[in-house]
Amino acid sequence: MRIMMLKGFLVAALLLGTSLSHAKPLVLSSLKPLTLIAQEIAGTAADVDTLLPESASHHDYPLKVSDYSRLQKADLFVWIGPELESFLQKPVANLPATKILTAYDLPGLFWPDEASVSDDHHHAKDPHLWLDARNAVTVARAITEKLIKLDAPNTDLYRKNLQVFASKMHELDNRLLAQMKPASGVGFAVYHEGFAHFVSHYGLRQLDYITFTPEQKPGAKHMQQLRERLSKDGSCLFLEPYNNLQATRDLAQELHLRIGTLDALGTQSTKTYSQLLEQMATDFLTCLTNVRH
Numbered sequence: 001m002r003i004m005m006l007k008g009f010l011v012a013a014l015l016l017g018t019s020l021s022h023a024k025p026l027v028l029s030s031l032k033p034l035t036l037i038a039q040e041i042a043g044t045a046a047d048v049d050t051l052l053p054e055s056a057s058h059h060d061y062p063l064k065v066s067d068y069s070r071l072q073k074a075d076l077f078v079w080i081g082p083e084l085e086s087f088l089q090k091p092v093a094n095l096p097a098t099k100i101l102t103a104y105d106l107p108g109l110f111w112p113d114e115a116s117v118s119d120d121h122h123h124a125k126d127p128h129l130w131l132d133a134r135n136a137v138t139v140a141r142a143i144t145e146k147l148i149k150l151d152a153p154n155t156d157l158y159r160k161n162l163q164v165f166a167s168k169m170h171e172l173d174n175r176l177l178a179q180m181k182p183a184s185g186v187g188f189a190v191y192h193e194g195f196a197h198f199v200s201h202y203g204l205r206q207l208d209y210i211t212f213t214p215e216q217k218p219g220a221k222h223m224q225q226l227r228e229r230l231s232k233d234g235s236c237l238f239l240e241p242y243n244n245l246q247a248t249r250d251l252a253q254e255l256h257l258r259i260g261t262l263d264a265l266g267t268q269s270t271k272t273y274s275q276l277l278e279q280m281a282t283d284f285l286t287c288l289t290n291v292r293h
């Protein structure tokens with residue numbers, strides 16, 4: 001009798017094990033915008049989660065022990081690459097290559113037109129590549145292929161979701177191209193150099209940035225150059241929710257610039273990738289054209 005029960009228990013454990021191996025694929029992404037893109041493809045067939053907390057810097061984040069185990073548990077890890085997230089380079093190197101999707105390396109991405117963005121000391125490509133709807137589709141396509149490999153029975157669903165997302169993005173992109181036109185000649189500076197994809201694709205006139213990455217404090221020489229550029233042609237200065245130096249507020253006041261806020265990762269209320277881009281368009285337009293949108 002006891003042996004029978006033990007057998008039954010073993011069978012149950014085996015069945016449970018089998019059902020676990022058929023569990024939904026788990027996609028982990030480094031940043032919220034990548035999560036939003038992955039969710040468009042995953043639908044309810046796969047789980048998607050974000051590694052970094054909302055307020056963490058996407059340039060430098062001290063990983064916790066629990067973050068390492070989340071990386072191990074994920075079936076697929078989507079990140080931009082060491083050009084943006086150098087703090088992830090080592091942990092990612094320890095994962096099997098098939099589990100990793102490095103967005104920065106994908107073929108067919110669009111990159112900002114360098115001439116339109118002031119750039120004195122860097123000629124690297126801006127890694128904030130999700131701020132171009134066309135790139136979001138490229139990333140989504142790569143996620144689709146990975147999900148199909150992990151979960152072949154849902155191939156049709158993933159492909160359909162990709163199609164829907166691609167046509168949504170095409171429509172959104174055309175709408176934003178028209179919507180951003182009135183702001184095209186208005187000079188501004190951003191807090192960190194993270195918006196070049198949006199600025200370049202929608203023909204905006206960025207004069208400068210306060211700092212290249214949020215972790216660096218601007219030097220006196222750079223602040224002088226910024227002051228000159230903005231006093232000549234500037235109308236707006238964009239801060240960020242977690243980067244809000246009093247010195248830059250003072251500069252805006254001194255030069256009579258309007259202050260706006262940009263969030264490259266989307267705010268807490270951002271629930272879809274479309275909302276992220278729409279919010280960015282609204283934030284740019286509200287400050288640049290001085291009209292509520």
Ligand SMILES: [Zn+2]
Pocket residue numbers: 058059128192193194214264
């Ligand atoms: Zn950034």
